[in-house]
Amino acid sequence: MADDKIPTEQWAQVVEETGGPVVYKKIPVQKPGPDEVLVNVKYSGVCHTDLHAMMGDWPLATKKPLVGGHEGAGVVVACGSMVNNLKVGDYAGIKWLNGSCLNCPYCENADEPLCQGALLSGYTVDGTFQQYAIAKAAHVAHIPRNCDLEAVAPILCAGITVYKGLKESGARPGQMVAIVGAGGGLGSCAVQYAKAMGLHVIAIDGGDEKGELCKRIGAAVYVDFLKSKDLVADVKSNTPDGLGPHAVLLLAVQEKPFQQASEYVRSRGSVVCIGLPAGAYLRAPVFDTVVRMISIKGSYVGNRVDTAEALDFYARGLIKVPYKSIGLSKLQDVYTLMRENKIVGRYVVDTSK
Ligand SMILES: [Zn+2]
Ligand SMILES: [Zn+2]
Structure with a gap:
């Protein structure tokens, strides 16, 4: 159930026009639907796909206006009435595949990334370049408690x-x-x-x-x-x-x-x-x-089992992703470096800055 400490407004980076730049501004915090959770995103990795989403140069239309981002790591702060696999306080990851229909032949065969009704974080639905993001509970990644939320973020897409x-x-x-x-x-x-x-x-x-x-x-x-x-x-x-x-x-x-x-x-x-x-x-x-x-x-992104396994390798200390930290307010600077091909490793944005 919704916590009364959840604010009604939050900071976000919003793509208002195709081609950008992103606009750092306050927007309303959404309420989760019955099968959704609200995640207080602490950190989000920045992936090349996020730049494509802003530039609109892929043959697949994005939501507009759009909050990008699909490597979000944070804490569940509210659960919809039908959610029983997560609870407030759990560590959670929002990945590229935000949700899928769960009923088509692909979903039935654990090929959810191929679902024609798939929701894509930071592309067809708002993503993780905001302090509070919505995800379908069935697809939220369960991040083990011993993980550092900043360092684990890049596992959610790259990993x-x-x-x-x-x-x-x-x-x-x-x-x-x-x-x-x-x-x-x-x-x-x-x-x-x-x-x-x-x-x-x-x-x-x-x-x-x-x-x-x-x-x-x-x-x-x-x-x-x-x-x-x-x-x-x-x-x-x-x-x-x-x-x-x-x-x-x-x-x-x-x-x-x-x-x-x-x-x-x-x-x-x-x-x-x-x-x-x-x-x-x-x-x-x-x-x-x-x-x-x-x-x-x-090979495209993984399903839910692949997600859990990839996180498990990380939690056992077998994977270290080199990254640099930066405030969410500086996201446009990351895109500029990305365009100039000047990024070695990954950038992770801190949504509190
Ligand atoms: Zn990605
Ligand atoms: Zn499906």
Whole structure:
């Protein structure tokens, strides 16, 4: 039931016009519906998707005006009358998938991210760049009590996304996975999940700084595409039997790595696409794909079990996401840095500042 300490107004960053900028202002606090909870968002990670939502450059319309954000970590302050899986005071996470119908063939098969009635936080419904946000109770992430709410925030999109991709790859403990874009925000998360899952990681990215990061967080090998004269040969020669990695996780935002992956993946291996280079296409030789039995697939965000598992890896101390803190009032500065490609790691906004 609603607590009388919940204010009627709160600070939020609002996209009033497509293209931005975000406007820092006071807006009303919403009341949760019967199947919803109200979460006092303490921290929210900032994801590239949030910039796309502001710019309106994806082929999917956003709500307007819009409060962005989908990596929100906070505390439940009010529950709707039908909610019985959460209570006031619980730690809760609001992720990209805010809600789904729970009744369609996809939801029935635990493929809720594919639900045609899915609600997307910070995109089709207001998200976590506000102090109090609404989420469907069935989809709220249960954050273990021992987690630091600021540090755990990036797990709610970046962590779940790469963990799901690794599961989709089918790679088993002891096998090798190549992670393309390993030195980026998603990549550094993926390297740690892969290592925790017992996989050997071949990290692929550009530059010495990213190479040092990848090695430090557990990659067995680093292949620098800026220095390599033959990337396909270099990746294969870095596997003990020379046959290539069992799986490839593509987190890059350029198109070229998507074409190379099917050349160096091991026969019977899988290529998992996660990054979204604008307007890109996949191209692979049909002959090789057939006679080498290669699987090429996409992986989107995780379902509720993937969410719980990804958070559990984090709670056991196996994943550390490098992040910088900044006040919610400075969100536009983060977007500016993002546009200039100047962000290493992730920014997490503190909604109290
Ligand atoms: Zn995201
Ligand atoms: Zn559904």
